[in-house]
Amino acid sequence: MCSSCSDFQRKMVSFGCSAFLILLAIILGTLWPTLSSRMLRDKLVIKNGSVNYQNWIRTPIPMFLEIYMFNWTNPDELHRYPEVKPHFEEMGPYVFHEVHERVGLVWNNNNTVTFNQRRTWHFDQDLSKGFLNDTVTNLNVISLNVAYFMRDAGAVTKFGTDVILELDGSLLWHSKTIRELLFDGFDDTLLDVLKTLNQTVKIPFDKFGWFVDRNLSDTYDGTFTMKTGADSLENTGILTLWNGADHTGMYRGKCGEVKGTTGELWPVMHSNKTNVTIFASDVCRSLTLQYGEEVIIHDVEGAKYVGDEKVFDNGVKYPEAACWCNSRLDQCPDVKPGVFNASACKYGSPTFVSYPHFYLADQSYRDSIDGMSPNKTKHEFFIAIEPHTGIPLDVRAQLQINMLLQPVKGFKMYEKVPKIMVPMLWFTQRATLTQELANQAKMALVLPELGIYIAIFFGAVGVLLGGIFAFVTIRKWSEQVPYEELLR
The missing domain is CATH 1.20.58 (Methane Monooxygenase Hydroxylase; Chain G, domain 1)
Known part of the structure; x- marks a missing residue:
């Protein structure tokens, strides 16, 4: 030198x-x-070009929808209840690759963005245990809803509707393929009758299927408005409006508030042990998960949050959950713990949501039927999050759809049936952080x-x-x- x-x-x-x-x-x-x-x-704020924006606009983490159907093996024995209980066998999983895209973005002046969500599903035969042409026997949901909507009608109207059911040849149960029951749907002349009877809510589909008209739809999940995090990273991903309102109008008080995130984008948290809230448009409500334990995914440390029994309580064990009851106040709580009445979200249909196999639900739901085997390892609802960046590490969003079978006077096929909660299907949305995204997270964590x-x-x-x-x-x-x- x-x-x-x-x-x-x-x-x-x-x-x-x-x-x-x-x-x-x-x-x-x-x-x-x-x-x-x-x-x-700059990496975490939702804005054009940021890392979080790229990961949010189209989810890079491989996602899967796994669907399990319940096959009713002895429907002919229903008249012998409770001597012979309805028996159900689980079929599946039927696995679909799932992709989420945000479309129709509108950037607002108050550090929020309004958008729609497009979800796409593709069946994966290699990952599935079964075929889309497999046949499943379970409740005839359409005839069940016809009887349910007419339960308080006059005798003459009931008689006329019952004649239509008889002429149509409807049964209390039916057998359909997986393809028909999920995304393809099937035609049923009774659906037109149902749409005529249910004048208070406009049913927007012409075929019945649990996921009919949802694949590639930009509007099915509704319109969301969320905070971008420009004012504070602690607000990133927090919803402020759903369908233009801060209250769903479906549940009382705080239970109807639009709050939490969509589950794929989380704010920065200073404490791992705070609870987190997901707003699930599938059930038109928020789900608050409790802190569980520390986890490590691809050498990235995070906190695991789980759905406990409080999520599907309606005031029986937790008085603060009483607003989830949609009956008259003098009739609340109206269902036993562990099952949520989602009829307000499902066009008035007697649809109830629980964890798979009635996990954490009242024992009576499992005792009234055969075939339920709740298991924490298989059926726990949880999400793991890296708290300093809000990156989801592991997701298992698992819910079960049930229909309430109950006696309805004036309808021959329903007059003498037992009152039981019938499991129809359960599904899990599964996503785990990839090694590539884990490396990005680790770089962000060591940056300070x-x-x-x-x-x-x-x-x-x-x-x-x-x-x-x-x-x-x-x-x-x-x-x-x-x-x-x-x-x-």
């Missing part, structure tokens, strides 16, 4: 390098926390400390060079001074 320089000049260069590195370390160490926060914010480590490195090099410079200078100076003068 500087071979033509004088000894003094070389010393000044060495001293300058040392001082520069030490000064750089001090500046970097002082400013880095602010710089890293801005860099992290990276600059500090670099500052320490530069500072250490600067001090080391300064020490060497001081040692060499003192040594040369001591060699130039006579020994006798040093002793004076």
Whole structure:
């Protein structure tokens, strides 16, 4: 270095390098926390070009919808209940690749964005246990709904409707293929009767199927408005409106509030042990999950949040959950714990939601039928989140759809049936963080400390060079001074 320089000049260069590195370390160490926060914010705020935006606009994590159907093996024995209980056998899973896309984005001035959600499903035969042409026997949902909607009608109207059921040849149960029951749907002349009878709610489909008209639909899930996190990363992904309102209008008080996230984007959390809330448009309500335990996915640490028995209580065990009851106040609670009345979300149909196999539900639901085997490992609803970035690590969103079978006077096929909750199907939405996304998360997590480590490195090099410079200078100076003068 500087071979033509004088000894003094070389010393000044060495001293300058040392001082520069030490000064750089001090500046970097002082400013880095602010710089890293801005860099992290730019990655996590939902805006064009940010990492979180790219991961949100079209979910990069492989997602799967696994559907299990319940096959009723002895429907002919229903008249012998309770001597012979209805027996159900689980079929599946029937696995579909699932993709979520955000469309129709409108950026608002209050740090929110309004959008629709398009979901796409493709059947995966290799991952499935069964075929779409498999046949399943279970309740005839359409005739059940016709009788249910007419339960309080006059005798003459009931008689006329019952004649239509008889002429149509409807039975209490029927057998359909998986394909018909899920996405394809099937025609039924009774559906037109049902749409005529249910004047209070407009039924928007012409075929019946649990997922009919949903594949590739931009409107089925509704319109969402959520916070982008531009004002605070603690607000990222939080919903403010659904279908233009902050209240669903389907449940009383706080139970009807639109709150939480859609489940794929989470705000930055300072504490792992706070609860998290998902707004599930499938059931038109929020689900609050409780902190469970710490987990590690691809060396990324996160917190696991689980659905407990409080989620599907309606005031029996938890008084604060009483607003989930949709009956008259003097009739609440109207169902036993573990099952949620979702009829307000399902066009008035007697549809109830629970965890799979009535996991965490009142024992009476399982005792009234055969074939239920609740298991925490298989049926627990949970989501694992990396709290500092809000990245979901592992998701198992699992719900069961049930129909209420009950006696209805005036309808021959329903007059003498038992009152039981009949399981129709259960599904799980499954997604696990990939190694590539885990690496991105780890880079974001080390970002705040990276600059500090670099500052320490530069500072250490600067001090080391300064020490060497001081040692060499003192040594040369001591060699130039006579020994006798040093002793004076």
